[in-house]
């Protein structure tokens with residue numbers, strides 16, 4: 507069965523291998539070597555080249571009987587993630603406080619590895635599995651985007667990468683669209699001839715004031731994250747730029763919100779005599795699974811077998827699951843027990859690490 511001290515030792519080792527996004531090379535090599543040492547066929551790719559990383563995706567195959575499933579986690583962490591020093595106090599693991607812990611997502615990586623090891627030792631019957639460790643998840647799901655999903659045999663996947671206790675199953679997540687808009691006004695001397703100018707700041711301000719922002723409805727949000735114009739006070743500013751995101755679990759609502767913002771910008775530009783430069787790009791699409799969908803049913807069954815109460819929820823963020831669902835795999839994201847992710851207070855309990863491992867084991871051995 508699961509070897510708790512081996513699991514913990516590996517987790518502590520892995521969080522100390524620095525792997526902020528775009529610098530996952532050492533971590534990817536370590537994970538690939540581990541899987542190979544376990545006797546699995548390991549494949550790597552050149553995903554890192556697509557986003558300026560020295561890392562790569564790692565895919566390994568565990569032979570078995572029945573229908574293959576995908577178990578996945580990501581190798582990169584957010585910053586500050588260099589020189590992480592883990593501390594354990596009464597069963598709770600944190601960093602020393604200057605960095606994140608990196609349990610996001612090394613908790614997922616280690617749970618999957620220990621489950622496979624325990625399975626190999628037990629000799630229990632199990633289904634075949636594909637183990638996928640991606641890079642660049644935190645900087646835009648880059649590794650998953652670059653992955654050649656055509657080589658995957660699994661049609662159902664489980665991503666060990668959600669905060670919240672083991673039991674949480676993220677069955678739906680929003681898609682995200684990014685937009686960038688530049689208002690081009692006309693510069694003029696602000697003291698001598700301000701009427702000859704068109705203030706891009708003023709036009710942008712009117713456009714933004716007319717927008718519905720933040721919480722749009724139960725499944726749609728929108729936020730302007732940056733606004734930029736920097737001129738001397740004696741110059742009427744001729745350029746102001748914003749960057750914003752729209753998220754929705756409904757793709758049509760996502761596009762509708764972006765269109766609303768573009769309309770507000772265009773109207774303000776028309777009224778103020780400015781020109782609009784506008785671009786939008788879909789970062790990833792939403793997904794949503796019914797309770798009867800295969801990955802949900804399998805996750806619920808496995809959780810019940812290990813005595814953890816399943817909690818089905820819609821998530822608010824993007825993950826590799828958005829990309830893998832888009833690429834044709836039916837995937838859900840599973841809670842690994844990590845809390846306060848993306849902060850220096852990040853923590854995880856040893857108990858949750860063990861429960862995640864038992865969950866991975868149950869998925870591999872269950873019906």
Ligand SMILES: [Zn+2]
Pocket residue numbers: 580610611643667
């Ligand atoms: Zn993560």
